[in-house]
Amino acid sequence: MDLGERLLKGEKRAVARLISMAENHDNEAIEILKNLYKKTGNAHVIGITGPPGAGKSTLTDKLVKALRREGKKVGVIAVDPTSPFTGGSILGDRVRMNELSIDPGVFIRSMGTRGHLGGLSKATAAAVKILDIYGVDYIFIETVGVGQSEVDIAKNADTTLMVMVPGLGDDIQAIKAGIMEIGDVFAVNKADRDGAKRTATEIEMMLDFNKSDWRPPVQKVIAVNNQGIDELLEHIKEHMSHLKETGKLQKKRTENSKIEIIDLIQQKLMQMILDKSSKEEMVNQLAEEVALRKYDPYSAAETVLENMKNS
């Protein structure tokens, strides 16, 4: 029985192996996803992002448990950074989700970013499809969680949950572009700490400028004590209902599909160009010359592309 059939039968090892194959750019995984793509699109994909230490994993753990009480099947993809120097990584988000390990209705997978920027791994989109085919009702994607530019999640999720905590900065943070713009639902975690009310107010003030017909709700939670979790989950579900009722879900998914196609084209082209020029050691030679200032990087890039055209 091939991996695709085993996936359709709901075999966890097939899910796990296919995700690995997608991470390792194995063509067999791509072929399987091509055949089964029609079976995707049923799960509600929820992105969870926010600064490191905001409590994304703990919050995910509690939200998943709440959904499990409703009898829903859940997949979790937890992304952690890969070392740019060694290619290694410590994937540690399972530490906060230990009890979920033995729940047969939950599948948790950790992924290293493997050099991809934007807060996700290149294979995250494939992993979402695999879990969707496997048949989960909800998929949580927990991003790396650093900095102000981890916005890829908005292109991969239906609902983006932004987790904030008190005491991270002044109100200028709230009006900067980037990360604060992508939240569909806001959670202010560790709401028992000083400044939680102020943080929530600052987010609300930023949202006053929001022009969309969806006003992102701001929910105070204390994830470790399970406080505010049911309310937060309700907001997440309301967002999905809103997307469906207004026809925005289709629009959003079309937009996301377009981005995915363009990304795949870029990857393919890049691969083709580099495969050819690396065979000829071209890029390495040019890099040396550019570093020695014998040549400039603009012309070097053009030379590589010319070489491609002529082949």
Place this chain on the structure above:
Amino acid sequence: MDRPIRVLVSKPGLDGHDRGAKVIARALRDAGMEVIYTGLRQTPEQIVNAAIQEDVDCIAMSILSGAHNTLLPKVVELLKVENVDDILVIGGGVIPDEDIPFLKEKGIEEVFTPGTPTSVTIDYIKENIKRK
């Protein structure tokens, strides 16, 4: 091999000291491996389920509590129940020399005791994982 080796680093049993496990995790990370760290107080069931979902090449367990003769073989047994035969299982921690033959007989393929240089563990994993 052009993919990173994935290793589950786990602490079965009830002891609360994971400094050694964290040192190993960091050393494996620096050797270019993807280390899935599960934290303290794991049951064999949790370890096996995590290993399957994470599709790891190796399960590395650190144990200091003296329960190694019970917990480590249990992990191997559960893997067999799940028909998993391509994961390398190794152990480490405070384990008396006289217990090592028993553990190996039960399918723990190597045991690293205190004082083992991390490079020995790294090389062992690289040379003995079952999937290439």
